[in-house]
Amino acid sequence: MKIELPTIQNWNCHSCAGCCTQHEVAITEQERQRIVDQGWTTADGIPEGLPVVKTKGPPWARQHLLNWKPDGSCIFLDDKGLCRIHAKFGEPAKPLACRVYPYAFHPAGNKVVVSVRFSCPSAVENKGRSLVDQRKDLEELGKEVVPEFAQNVPPPPVSRGETVEWRDFLRFVGNIEDDLADDSLPVSLRLVSVLSWLKDVERAKFGTLDGKSLEELLLLLRQAARSEIDEDLESFGRPTRMGRLMFRLLVANYARRDTQGVNTGGLRHRIWLFRAATRFSLGRGNVPPLQSVFTEVPFARIEEPFGGIPDEADEMLTRYLRVKVRGLQFCGRAFFGESLVDGFRALALVVPAVLWVARWLAAGEERDRLEANDVARAIAIADHFHAYSPASGSRAARSRVRILEQLDDIRRLVAWYSR
Numbered sequence: 542m543k544i545e546l547p548t549i550q551n552w553n554c555h556s557c558a559g560c561c562t563q564h565e566v567a568i569t570e571q572e573r574q575r576i577v578d579q580g581w582t583t584a585d586g587i588p589e590g591l592p593v594v595k596t597k598g599p600p601w602a603r604q605h606l607l608n609w610k611p612d613g614s615c616i617f618l619d620d621k622g623l624c625r626i627h628a629k630f631g632e633p634a635k636p637l638a639c640r641v642y643p644y645a646f647h648p649a650g651n652k653v654v655v656s657v658r659f660s661c662p663s664a665v666e667n668k669g670r671s672l673v674d675q676r677k678d679l680e681e682l683g684k685e686v687v688p689e690f691a692q693n694v695p696p697p698p699v700s701r702g703e704t705v706e707w708r709d710f711l712r713f714v715g716n717i718e719d720d721l722a723d724d725s726l727p728v729s730l731r732l733v734s735v736l737s738w739l740k741d742v743e744r745a746k747f748g749t750l751d752g753k754s755l756e757e758l759l760l761l762l763r764q765a766a767r768s769e770i771d772e773d774l775e776s777f778g779r780p781t782r783m784g785r786l787m788f789r790l791l792v793a794n795y796a797r798r799d800t801q802g803v804n805t806g807g808l809r810h811r812i813w814l815f816r817a818a819t820r821f822s823l824g825r826g827n828v829p830p831l832q833s834v835f836t837e838v839p840f841a842r843i844e845e846p847f848g849g850i851p852d853e854a855d856e857m858l859t860r861y862l863r864v865k866v867r868g869l870q871f872c873g874r875a876f877f878g879e880s881l882v883d884g885f886r887a888l889a890l891v892v893p894a895v896l897w898v899a900r901w902l903a904a905g906e907e908r909d910r911l912e913a914n915d916v917a918r919a920i921a922i923a924d925h926f927h928a929y930s931p932a933s934g935s936r937a938a939r940s941r942v943r944i945l946e947q948l949d950d951i952r953r954l955v956a957w958y959s960r
């Protein structure tokens with residue numbers, strides 16, 4: 542199958558070891574056997590008494606995982622931040638999950654589209670070679686990960702109960718991306734504009750519309766939404782009280798490290814987490830630091846303007862959204878079966894969540910203006926959660942997105958935290 546790559550994205554591994562310290566690595570039975578047969582011992586630097594592989598789940602749904610060291614990093618990560626399997630047996634000997642990261646392959650009719658996980662800091666900063674120049678390697682990787690039935694995967698619904706063929710589904714995707722790519726407006730206003738016309742899409746029935754007529758309708762909806770945009774971010778007003786509460790709970794999920802598979806378990810941790818969630822829901826006093834990168838800052842401080850989004854960060858957020866949209870990493874199989882409209886709303890909420898976390902980082906360093914690096918760090922933190930933690934696809938998370946939309950708070954949240 543043809544593979545479509547994001548032309549605006551560069552990437553190469555810069556050995557930061559972030560992925561090896563923050564993700565749990567699921568492996569197949571074959572990979573488990575291969576790793577066991579490699580005969581790892583303490584002489585290789587494996588901590589005494591720890592098996593290299595562990596198994597979890599009931600007998601009918603067993604899952605094999607690479608084990609972690611007590612600090613939460615992969616058992617194969619050495620002191621220099623390098624992979625012991627790679628060093629001893631070469632890259633092909635590593636589990637497929639490690640070799641695929643940070644790419645994600647998604648079926649899109651008669652092709653496969655590639656998205657990128659921005660939990661990798663090199664992806665956020667666009668460091669490395671263009672993906673287009675790495676086509677050959679990505680095609681080889683694609684052969685290993687794209688299942689044979691990919692061509693038969695149906696498109697996600699456009700909205701609840703409304704489906705179209707792949708060709709037309711990709712017209713919606715292309716129109717969203719075109720709007721996001723138009724840099725005559727800041728990213729937050731482009732996002733607001735797409736959210737506006739998707740409201741009309743949600744109300745429409747597309748049964749008799751396809752091809753050129755659908756394209757024309759989408760263009761009209763986009764133009765109408767664009768002409769109605771008020772460029773004054775303050776004019777959107779403050780999100781509602783209920784909206785702010787739900788949004789803080791969402792941010793708490795995005796900022797939690799233990800949603801990324803790192804074993805921070807235990808009763809004490811759960812009690813601590815419950816208390817932290819209570820503080821997030823109240824939104825008073827100081828924000829409890831959910832990871833070591835955060836410090837306690839007043840909730841009220843984060844609600845104040847932070848000087849807008851720096852240009853460099855605008856580019857990062859734009860690229861983030863475009864890569865996720867074009868790579869279909871926001872709906873369908875890649876996002877818990879959600880429709881294009883609901884999945885895009887959930888993706889749009891990542892932007893204010895990132896800006897909230899970026900403000901938290903900036904306030905922790907006693908700055909009252911955002912820097913691009915705050916946003917870069919916040920994107921990497923938030924993207925660990927979005928679409929990957931089961932919590933981001935839970936019933937509660939989906940209904941939160943729907944309620945925020947009914948309150949018309951998604952657009953307000955985007956504007957409010959872009960000030």
Ligand code: SF4
Nearest residue numbers: 561615617618624639
């Ligand atoms: S096996 Fe190697 S590449 Fe994979 S998570 Fe462990 S250290 Fe990282």
